[in-house]
Amino acid sequence: MQALSSVFETPVETLAASGAQCLVIGSGTAGVTAAIELAARGLRVAIVEAGPFVMAEHIGSGPFAAQHAMVPRIHDLVRKRTLWTDTAHADAARAGTMEPNNNAWEAVGGRTLFWGGCTPRFLDSDFADWPCDAAAFRPWYARAEALISASGGDQQGQDVPHFIDDTGPLIRKLGDHGIAATYPPLGIDTRAVRNGRMSRGFDSSIARLLRCPQFGRMADGAQLTLTAECAVLDLQMQDGAVRGVRVRDRRSGAMHDIAAQEVILAGGAVQSTRLALAAGLDRVDPLVGRYVGDHLFVQAVLKMPEALNRQAVYAFIPPLPERPFHVQMQGMFGDVWYSPLDATMWLDGQPDGDTLLYYCFGISHATRESRVALTGGAGDPLREYVVIADRTPEDLATLEAMEAFTHRVGAALSARVARVERHPAGAALHEFGGLRMGRDAAASVTDPFGAFHRIAHLTCVDSAIWPSQGSANSYLTITATALRNAEALAARLGFGAVLS
Secondary structure, X not given: OOOHHHHOOOOHHXXXXXXXXXXXXXXXXXXXXXXXXXXXXXXXXXXXXXXXXXXXXXXXXXHHHHOOOOHHHHHHHHEEEEOEEOHHHHHHHHHOOOOOOEEEEOOOOHHHHOOOOEOOOOOHHHHOOOOOOHHHHHHHHHHHHHHOOOEOOHXXXXXXXXXXXXXXXXXXXXXXXXXXXXXXXXXXXXXXXXXXXXXXXXXXXXXXHHHOXXXXXXXXXXXXXXXXXXXXXXEEEEOXXXXXXXXXXXXXXXXXXXXXXXXXXXXXXXXXHHHHHHOOHHHOOOOOOEEEEOOEEEEEEEEOOOOOOOOOEEEEEOOEOOEOEEEEEEEEEOOOOOOOOOOOOOOOOOOOOOEEEEEEEEOOOOOOOOEEEEOOOOOOOOOOEEEEOOOOHHHHHHHHHHHHHHHHHHHHOOOEEEEEEEOOOOOOOOOEEEXXXXXXXXXXXXXXXXXXXXXXXXXEOOHHHOOOOOOOOOHHHHHHHHHXXXXXXXXXXXXXXXXX
């Protein structure tokens, strides 16, 4: 029996024989968003993905959402253990004597199969060191929100999603204690049934790809194609330009060279950076691999004095320019603790629950010394890596403020902070940097639209190009970045108006 993917996947041999006009590496929200935008403008696009096809939509939109014991095993099908450390332990990490402490996912759809659904925008002040200001980025936010069928949140002017409409009393109580809270902006389609079709639920890139009218098999003449279980090992370079990629078919082990007019990095901040390093681009630009970071992450459990008899509470405390972190609180539950393997399953609360899960994400400050470092041998085509990221004094001060604010929120709700924990770097899974963008080629790797300053025909469309990030979850801003950079690439290729 053939797998479902056989009806839409293009074999790597077919792709290698024909090549691609635009070759996108990665099928998460950055890769699929960019690929669909490029195909819609008339370009011939191929996506290559290292992982397998496991699901056609987000896990929270299907029957697995209620399978709390089964979901971690689904993660384990496509989860890879990784290592983040600090400078003091960098030598041990490179030597392979440290145990992995973080996760990465390799699957068609990437982490869009499992993400938590919260989609706040960055504050205007978060763009202070970006080569575009908040006003210039705002139209891309609007397009991204429409693309993922976002709902809720004050900034989108939409109705509160019905499944969290019990949150009002919690928001009012926080307001009575001087803490402004609101309903969260969510990347979840909550519209009613239309034309016999149910709401799309959680956004996921694979669901968007499968709905795209240009998508199909190359053998059937499709303009946009997907080749899975195809690991990109190297970028093929000639005369300062990328001419294609070398890949390994993970099913057969065979190696293939795929020619491409343009190559687009979209594997996520760490993986896009790792591939650039494996291709030796740090010899061309010493900033490649530098200024890598992740959100500061404080997690807690708040125990209410009694059960609220509300099964779906979700409150959002936005950041402020003077408070560089935000809070998400979900409930009501029994005794439970956040796990990255169950991050999207907590919208079904318990009638007698008295527990709020509390997540606080803050801005970190990546230095030049925060970096991705390869650990494999020089001849190893699948170079392993470690992320080396130190907490700055400013980071440590923010973490102190985040913990103090946790107790303030607990007091405002008359709740006991039953447990609070600072997570290490990498645990938030909101990575950025490694291929930072800027207008000055001496101080950046790519231009403001992700095109490499020193390498022709190579563009990045994910958070690797961000010089910094706000406290907001990354998903919406990654999607908006991919839209913006794809439109700019199309314009450079003569398929649209030139952006400035």
